[in-house]
Amino acid sequence: MGGRGSYAAGNNVEYTYKTVGMVDGVKILQGIGNKHGLPESSHSSxxxxxxxxxxxxHEMRFYNKEHVLYMEIAYHPEQALTGNRHTPILHYHLYDDKFSKNSTGPFHRTKAKVLSKEMKQxxxxxFVGVE
Structure with a gap:
């Protein structure tokens, strides 16, 4: 996937992610260089x-029909849910594309919520390797 999968001004953009595998038809991405998170948008997935x-x-991001991020499920410590910075927990955040005064980027993200039983199922x- 090039620079978020783009082709800018007629020039190829350097790749910032590479596909390193699949889990049940979903691509596993790995950042290249200093890219550590998953993209905020998708072209086809x-x-x-x-x-x-x-x-x-570690995390999974979901994109709507306009290819914009709307939900993220993650497995890492979330102090607001566990009371410490050491215990990983499955949780999720919802996103919208409305700019928020409290946000540093173009998305507003909800506070972490624990996955429901239905979401876990x-x-x-x-959730590779998660008990």
Whole structure:
């Protein structure tokens, strides 16, 4: 995937992600260079996955029909949910594209919420290495 998958002003843009695998039809992306997160937009995929270096699930982002990020599921410490900075927990954030005074970017992100039982069942196949 080039510079968020783009072709700018008739010039190819350097790749910032590479596909390193698949989980149930969803691409696992790895950043190139200093890119560590998943993209805010997608050209064709409805979701992307990022794994930790040990192969454990780290996060998954979901994109709407306009290819814009709308939800993220993550597995890492979230102090607001666990009370500490050490215990990883499956949680999610919802995004909208309205700029917020409290936001540093073009998206507003909700506070972390614990995955419901239904969400865990629906997305469990993607949670590689998570108990």
């Amino acid at each position: 409805e979701a992307y996955i990022k794994l930790k270096p040990d192969g454990t699930f 629906k997305y469990n196949k993607f």
